[in-house]
Amino acid sequence: MKKYCIILMLFVLAACLQAQEITISTGAHLNYFSALFLDYSPGGDFITFTHFGGFGSYVDATYVRFSMFFSFFLGGIQTDDSGTHDLSDAVISFLNLSLLGKYPFDLGDFKIWPAAGLQYTYCIDFEIPDIGTNPPTEEGFRDLHVIIGVGLDFETGNIIISPHLLVAYNLMPYMVDDPPSGLESYQLTFMLGVSIGYIIQ
Numbered sequence: 001m002k003k004y005c006i007i008l009m010l011f012v013l014a015a016c017l018q019a020q021e022i023t024i025s026t027g028a029h030l031n032y033f034s035a036l037f038l039d040y041s042p043g044g045d046f047i048t049f050t051h052f053g054g055f056g057s058y059v060d061a062t063y064v065r066f067s068m069f070f071s072f073f074l075g076g077i078q079t080d081d082s083g084t085h086d087l088s089d090a091v092i093s094f095l096n097l098s099l100l101g102k103y104p105f106d107l108g109d110f111k112i113w114p115a116a117g118l119q120y121t122y123c124i125d126f127e128i129p130d131i132g133t134n135p136p137t138e139e140g141f142r143d144l145h146v147i148i149g150v151g152l153d154f155e156t157g158n159i160i161i162s163p164h165l166l167v168a169y170n171l172m173p174y175m176v177d178d179p180p181s182g183l184e185s186y187q188l189t190f191m192l193g194v195s196i197g198y199i200i201q
Contacts, residue, residue, distance in 0.1 A: 025060045025160050027197025033071060035189040050076030050087065054096070058195055060162075065100040065115070070124075091127040094141070096120070104153065111153040119145040119168055143172045145189070158199045166191040 031054035039046040056069020073092035100117035123141030151164030170187035 022062045022201070023060075023199060024062075024201040025197040025199045026058065027160070027195055028055070028057050029067065029069065029162075029193050029195030030055050031069060031071065031191055031193035033189055033191050035187060038186040039184070048076060048087075050074075050092075052092075052094075054193075056096070058197065060197065062104065063102060065098075065102060065117075067096070067098045067100075069096050069098075070094070071096055087128060089128075091125055092123070093125045095122045095124055098147065100147065102151070109154075111155075112150065113153065114148075114150050115164075115166070116146075116148045119147050121145065143170050143187075145170050149191070155199070160197045160199055161194065162197070163194045164192075166193075 031052075033050075033052035033054065035048075035050045035052065037046070037048035037050070039048075051074040052071045053074050054069050054071035056067060058065060058067040060066075071094045073087075073090055076087040076090070096119055098117060098119035100115040102113040102115035104111040104113040121141070121143040126141060145168035147166050147168045149164060149166030151162050154161045168189040168191060170189070
């Protein structure tokens with residue numbers, strides 16, 4: 001995991017060093033998430049599909065984008081050997097910090113920017129009926145994700161509107177520090193969002 005983090009941080013640093021013109025903007029954004037969880041174990045397999053909404057703020061410096069936002073549970077289902085279960089009564093929320101390195105291409109009326117980076121997620125609240133109020137361990141919901149994606153910039157005067165699509169892979173998908181023998185967990189999240197900001201430089 002550390003190797004991936006170092007590579008991504010070098011990517012961000014290289015982007016900064018190559019920057020010839022920096023435009024700084026800041027603003028707010030809204031996000032929608034769809035997360036797929038796959039858990040395989042000798043005792044049974046679980047597939048969980050969840051939906052989250054989110055809101056927060058960001059600072060963008062052309063080649064680097066930092067975001068801080070909250071995400072909250074909208075609904076989901078879990079499928080195991082006994083059938084499919086509705087998770088609509090769950091209460092789950094997260095604090096998220098993300099750092100992206102990106103490279104914009106000017107296409108005239110708008111800019112397009114591929115991006116890659118990291119996202120740290122901390123669980124604020126976790127309550128699922130019949131499962132419990134907290135994850136099995138305190139460290140269980142401190143996750144680190146690798147992110148790739150693409151976004152667009154539309155500028156009108158000093159106003160910038162940026163829709164984006166990101167995909168995140170969780171490097172720390174286990175809910176416990178010492179997962180049971182034979183357990184394999186994977187998490188993939190698709191994030192669709194839009195930000196509205198003000199160009200200050």
